[in-house]
Amino acid sequence: MVTDEVEKLLKRTLLKRCQLNLLQKLEQDISLDERERLLLQLEWLEALGDRQKGLLTADQKLLLFSTQEYQKCKQTKTDQEIYENIGVSRRSFYLWKRQKGLLTRKKAK
Structure with missing residues (x-):
């Protein structure tokens, strides 16, 4: 049985993995439109993480x-x-x- 703490940890781990993936894509040579789209996704993921922390x-x-x-x-x-x-x-x-x-x-x- 998965406890709430383990579930939160798994969600945070997945969230961090997604954020790192976006950061790696941002470091590549991409168009300005693609960069803007990725930055919006990153901002949304940060908001999800902050919601989990209550911040x-x-x-x-x-x-x-x-x-x-x-x-x-x-x-x-x-x-x-x-x-x-x-x-x-x-x-x-x-x-x-x-x-x-x-x-x-x-x-x-």
Whole structure:
């Protein structure tokens, strides 16, 4: 039987292995587009690791929060409930929504 500690260790080991793999790819002669894509993947993996440690920043929380998760939450919750549940500020959440193209304009009366 695998204990929680062993499972966490295995996840961290796999996470580190993935990060090292990305770093090795970044050291190769690759295009700027490929470099940017790999850096985003590396940033996402770092956020996963920090989540396991309980050290997430607001930016990392939003990096791990997908637009699909937002659409699902939006069916039953207000934006305020969503950003409070995630643990980020209203401003950070607004900027994330703008970046993802999720802002809807209200019609003026």
